[in-house]
Amino acid sequence: MEITANTVAQLLEKLKLLKEEIQQVIVGQDAILDEMLVALLAGGHCLLEGVPGLAKTLMVRTMSQALHLSFRRIQFTPDLMPSDIVGTEVLEEDHVTGKRFFKFNKGPLFANIVLADEINRTPPKTQAALLEAMQEFEVTYGGQTYPLDKPFFILATQNPIEQAGTYPLPEAQLDRFLLYVKIGYPSAAEEKAILSNTTGNKKVTIQPVLNGEEIKQLQGMVRDVTISDDLVEFVSGLVRGTRPDTTPVAYVKEWVRWGAGPRAGQALILTAKARALFKGRYAVLTEDIAAMAYPVLRHRILMNFKADAEGITSDKVTAELLKQTPMAKGIL
Known part of the structure; x- marks a missing residue:
């Protein structure tokens, strides 16, 4: 379906309304909400890390x-099995013919938005069950492939300080997350507002703003946002600069064991395009790349x-790396 200028304007307006609806409940965390959107x-997919209670x-x-x-929300625990999230086959009987057959019962992974709560509390075997879904947007069970509905969005959380009984995510799994977002403490004013808003009788009703088809249209529009060859070169240099074997930056050679791979460059360009569209622009600026460099590279270095x-x-x-890049110096 062709998207007209009027449709684009309506979708961008709904994007603003979406953030406003979320902010009725969430006080502060403006930058975090932007990165999630x-x-x-x-x-x-997005990995959120922060201390409990944020x-x-x-x-x-x-x-x-x-x-x-x-x-769907999945609470990850040490005893969680892959079949608990992907699904399993059950034996059923046809009441007409009397024949028995196996039927695949879909697990909670078959939803548009999946909250993987405390993902680092489950063993690697169960963590690995997410890999195919995150990368291929499908699930294979018993030799049969089941596509996932789109849009498909995994938001995983983990607590950084509760290390007892946790299983750190391997690099291969971390790389499947487009962004690694760290959540900090609120400011004094924000904390006061949180205390006031959450300890009374006031209830907020959230109104749905966007549907799945509109989100897919927005995702298609992101791909159409333009980026200059100079900025692509900037992204390539930034990613290559994280690799100690090839970087000219002494700081990287001293502190880094492994740098980011090509997927990091793809993620950086794509999220810079998404940020530009979110800001109402149809071309990527240097500030978009600089802003998204941290959540994109954080888990890939x-x-x-x-x-x-x-x-x-x-x-x-x-x-x-950004400090040593002439193109980024004016915005840091």
Whole structure:
């Protein structure tokens, strides 16, 4: 279906309304909401990390309420099995013929929005069950492939301080997440508003704003946002600069064990396009790339032992690379 200029304007207006609906419940966290919505527009998945009590689960649930999409929450625990999320076959009987047959009962993964709550609390075997779904948007069980409904969006949460009984996500799984978003504490004013809004009788009703077809249209529009060859070169240089074997940056050689792969460049361009559209623009600017570099590269740069000991994070590496890029200096 051809999208007219009027349709584009209506969709962009609904995008603003979507954020406003979520902000009726979520106080502050403006940048976090932007990054989550960028991931949705770009058609990728999002990993949220923050200490307990920062409304990670509430944020995801509120977003799902503001969308005309199916939503399922999976609480990841040490005893969770792959069949608990993918589904399993059950033996049934045809009451007419009396014949028995196996029928696949779909698990909670078959929803448009899936909240994988505390994903690092389940063993690697169960974590791996998500890989095919996240990458191929389908599930294979018993030799049969079952496509997932689109849009398909996994939002996973994990707590950084509760390490007892957790299973860190392997690099291959982390790379499937388009963005790795870190949630910090609210400001004093925001915390006061949270305390006031959540300890009384006031109830907020969230109205659904966008449906699945409109989201797919927006995701298609993201692909049409233009990016100049200079900015593509900028992205390529930024990603290649994270690799200690080929980078000219001494800072990277000192602290990084493994750099980001080509998927990071694809993610950076796609999320920069999504951010531009979210801001009402149809062309990527340098500021879009610089803003998305942190959540895109955060989980794709593997620090060495020395960096871990000194507290040097991948965000510091990204900041150093941006500082040394002439194109980005004017916006930092």
